Structures are given as structure tokens and as C-alpha cells.
Amino acid sequence: MLTPNKNFLKLSGNYLFAENARKIEAFERKTGKNALRLGIGDVTRPLAPCVIEAMQKAAGEMGRADTFRGYGSEQGYDFLRKAISRYYAGRGVRVLADDIFISDGAKTDLGAITELFDRGNAVLLSDPSYPAYTDANMMSGRRIIAMRADENNGFLPLPDQNIDADVIYLCSPANPSGAAYTAGQLEKWVNYALKKRAVIVFDAAYECFIPYAFGSAAEENEKSGVKIPRSIYEIAGAEQCAIEICSFSKFAGFTGVRCGYTVLPAPLMRRGISLKEMWRRRQGAKFNGVSYITQRGAEAALSKDGMAQNLENVRFYMENARVLRSELENMNIVCFGGYAPYVWARVPAVYNGETWCERLLSDACVAATPGGGFGKNGENFVRFSAFCSRETIEKALKNIADTI
Numbered sequence: 001m002l003t004p005n006k007n008f009l010k011l012s013g014n015y016l017f018a019e020n021a022r023k024i025e026a027f028e029r030k031t032g033k034n035a036l037r038l039g040i041g042d043v044t045r046p047l048a049p050c051v052i053e054a055m056q057k058a059a060g061e062m063g064r065a066d067t068f069r070g071y072g073s074e075q076g077y078d079f080l081r082k083a084i085s086r087y088y089a090g091r092g093v094r095v096l097a098d099d100i101f102i103s104d105g106a107k108t109d110l111g112a113i114t115e116l117f118d119r120g121n122a123v124l125l126s127d128p129s130y131p132a133y134t135d136a137n138m139m140s141g142r143r144i145i146a147m148r149a150d151e152n153n154g155f156l157p158l159p160d161q162n163i164d165a166d167v168i169y170l171c172s173p174a175n176p177s178g179a180a181y182t183a184g185q186l187e188k189w190v191n192y193a194l195k196k197r198a199v200i201v202f203d204a205a206y207e208c209f210i211p212y213a214f215g216s217a218a219e220e221n222e223k224s225g226v227k228i229p230r231s232i233y234e235i236a237g238a239e240q241c242a243i244e245i246c247s248f249s250k251f252a253g254f255t256g257v258r259c260g261y262t263v264l265p266a267p268l269m270r271r272g273i274s275l276k277e278m279w280r281r282r283q284g285a286k287f288n289g290v291s292y293i294t295q296r297g298a299e300a301a302l303s304k305d306g307m308a309q310n311l312e313n314v315r316f317y318m319e320n321a322r323v324l325r326s327e328l329e330n331m332n333i334v335c336f337g338g339y340a341p342y343v344w345a346r347v348p349a350v351y352n353g354e355t356w357c358e359r360l361l362s363d364a365c366v367a368a369t370p371g372g373g374f375g376k377n378g379e380n381f382v383r384f385s386a387f388c389s390r391e392t393i394e395k396a397l398k399n400i401a402d403t404i
Contacts, residue, residue: 007141016131016373024367036396038324039367041175041342041385043253045316047297048309051252054300058293069292074283076102076261080295083302084261093231099265099276101283102290102298104258106205106247110169111136112286113201113243113262116278117167124165126157128176128374128381130203133169142167150377154217155179155336155344159192168193171203172229173210176374176383177344178321178337179217180210183227186235193241197270200242202232205260206340208251208311212318215325215338228339239265243275250341250387252301252310259290259298317341320386320393327397328384331404341386344371348404353382364399 014022017040024035061067075081081097088095103109114136123137127146137144145165147157155177170189172181181189193200207230213222221228229235232242247260264276300306321341328335334346347356353370360366360382369385371378386393 007139010138011135020369027361033365035365035367036392037367037388038384038396039369041387043255043387044389045253045313047253048306050303050305050309051297051300055293055297058296072289072292074287074289077295080299083299087302091230093233095233095263099263101262101279103260103262104290105249105260106245107132109245109262110203114140115282116275121166123167125169127376128371128378130171130175131374148377156181156185158185158188164196166198168198168200170200173206173339176342178340178342180228180339183229186229190235190238190241194237202242202244204231204244204246205250208314209318209340212315213339214322218338239267248298248301253313257294259294317386320390324384324386324393331401343384345382345384347380347382352379356382363403366396366399
């Protein structure tokens with residue numbers, strides 16, 4: 001008789017954002033109202049015109065025998081991997097096209113990458129953090145070590161030499177807090193990983209927002225000349241200890257299109273085994289690649305016109321977040337972050353994250369995400385997403401003010 005993977009029994013009954021969506025839909029059915037959705041970090045602005053044009057052209061090519069394409073490389077087409085390599089080079093970072101693997105989004109690879117690691121490996125991650133990290137490793141039965149991320153460390157925990165970990169998940173800018181590691185802080189993590197012979201899985205999904213940061217932490221870093229890296233490979237030695245995973249979802253609005261990439265440098269070896277070649281073998285067995293049409297759209301997103309068009313949306317979302325945070329602070333709500341289009345807010349004293357979200361939905365028609373869904377240390381916080389229209393932000397702020 002088949003024995004199910006009992007590690008699934010350790011998971012919560014539903015994935016955080018799926019559960020949130022269920023509650024919002026139930027509220028809308030019951031009340032007949034449309035919730036102001038500041039919960040899930042899903043983009044709302046349309047794809048850039050040059051991306052649409054490139055995808056339409058590619059679709060046309062698929063309709064002609066002389067330009068039709070069937071299966072592509074599981075690593076991704078050369079044209080997109082070279083475009084991503086140039087994107088890094090434009091920021092002064094050397095990433096070879098052959099070290100880049102195209103995916104259908106960061107979330108997929110953040111979970112799949114665990115197949116490279118033995119089940120006996122210990123996994124170190126922040127609490128709170130993106131729940132996909134925890135869930136993927138719980139499903140595999142790995143031991144998880146939670147680092148406390150709180151107001152005392154700016155939601156950016158640093159390595160403890162007394163802790164032995166094999167895999168380290170870092171996200172900068174961080175989800176849910178919107179905080180970002182400085183170069184000096186990431187250097188400490190790279191040195192720790194090199195010393196412990198561990199591997200960092202670096203989630204860079206929000207790197208494009210760093211130049212448009214706001215808030216007290218960002219202002220202080222800028223005033224002091226502190227550098228905020230957009231890639232782990234800006235740190236010396238990272239190519240020997242880090243895997244970087246990124247996405248077109250937030251930068252290019254690809255949440256519904258699906259495209260991302262994972263970087264595994266050739267020097268990344270453990271016990272004489274190349275993790276890059278392991279990943280290549282894994283992808284060959286389990287992944288048929290991202291569609292040609294999608295990859296042409298992603299290539300266009302990184303073109304000169306694509307960058308200009310997409311960065312307009314990036315700036316728009318960050319201005320939404322700045323307005324949201326500023327007005328919440330005017331209501332005496334303490335907020336954190338500033339490097340991503342999220343506002344990480346401490347809940348009023350009489351609530352926890354769950355109960356305040358319930359109050360916001362029932363009385364203000366505002367949907368937010370309770371911080372406890374990201375980890376125990378997030379229980380007294382709420383994450384607001386600014387990936388919405390300015391009108392939604394303004395209506396939500398008015399409704400929140402009326403409930404406080």
C-alpha cells in the first residue's frame with residue numbers, strides 16, 4: 001500500500017495567499033461589496049507595449065512552417081539568457097549566459113532548488129519570510145532553523161557563528177518587510193556561507209525597486225553612502241556559495257505570463273560536485289522550458305524601450321507605497337520597509353495581525369495580509385501591498401482612517 005508523504009501534515013491547511021483569497025471572495029459574496037485589495041502582491045498595470053509587440057510577433061512566427069518552433073532548450077533560449085547577462089553587466093555584475101537557467105517564475109525554482117540538497121541538510125531562514133521557503137522544505141522533511149527578524153535588527157537578521165546551517169534563504173529586498181541588506185551585511189552572510197561550506201539561496205525578485213526606495217531607513221543609507229546590492233554577486237566570493245533566483249513578475253508585470261531565471265555559477269561546488277550541472281540534469285529530466293512566445297516577451301522587457309516602459313510601472317508602484325506609508329504614519333501606525341512596494345505595519349495595540357485584518361475587511365472593506373502568515377514573529381504586523389491603482393490606495397486610506 002502506498003505511504004503518503006506525512007510531512008504534508010505539518011503544513012497549514014492552505015497556502016497563505018490562497019487562504020487570503022478564499023476569505024476575500026467569501027466576504028464579497030456575503031456583502032456584495034468589492035474589497036480594496038492590498039493583500040496579495042499581484043501587479044495590476046498592463047504589460048509594456050514593446051512586450052506585447054514582441055509576443056505578437058513571436059506568436060505570428062509560430063503560425064508559419066518556416067519559423068515554427070517546437071521544444072526549446074530546458075535552459076532557455078540563448079537570446080534571453082544573453083539579454084539577462086547584459087542586464088547584470090549594466091549594473092556592473094558579471095554573470096555568464098551559460099550560468100543562467102530560464103524558469104516559469106521564481107516561486108517554482110525556490111521550491112525545486114531543494115532537490116539539489118540532501119534531506120539531512122539544515123535550512124536557515126528568516127522569521128518572518130516568504131512562506132514558500134518554509135513550505136517547500138517542510139514537504140521534504142528538512143530541519144528548519146528560524147532566525148528572528150524584528151524591529152531590533154531592522155528585520156534583517158545576521159549570521160550567528162554558533163549555528164550550523166547548510167542552506168540559507170535570503171531575500172533582499174525582503175518579503176514581507178520591504179527591508180534590504182547593505183553590502184556590508186551581505187558580505188557577512190557570504191563569509192559565513194564560505195566558512196560553513198553552506199549555500200545561499202538568494203531571492204532577488206524585488207531588486208528592481210531598490211533605486212526608488214523611500215522611508216527613514218532608505219534616507220539614512222543614502223545619506224551615509226551605504227550601498228544596497230541588487231545582486232548577491234556584487235559581493236566578493238558569492239559565486240562560490242550562492243544561487244540567485246529572480247523573476248519578471250514584478251519588474252515586467254509577468255505574474256500572469258510566467259517567466260523567471262535562476263543563476264548557478266560554475267565555481268559553485270560542494271564535495272567535488274557541481275551544483276550547476278546537477279541543476280542542468282534536474283531541468284533536463286523535469287522541465288520542458290518556457291514558451292518561445294514568453295521568452296521573446298521577456299527579452300523585449302530588457303530592451304532599451306522595455307526598460308523605460310517597465311521602470312515607469314516600477315516607479316508608480318513605489319510611489320503608491322510611499323503615499324500609503326506616509327498616510328498610515330499620519331494615523332500613528334508604525335511602518336517599516338521602503339525598498340519594495342509593501343508596507344509592513346505594526347498593528348494597533350488591541351489587535352494582532354489576524355484580528356486587525358478581519359476588522360479592516362469587515363469595517364473598511366480593505367484586504368491586507370496578516371503578518372503571522374509569514375512566521376510567528378510577524379503576528380503583530382500586517383503587510384499592505386501597493387501593487388494596485390492610486391485610486392485603490394486613496395480609497396483604502398480613507399476607509400482605514402474612518403475605522404481608527
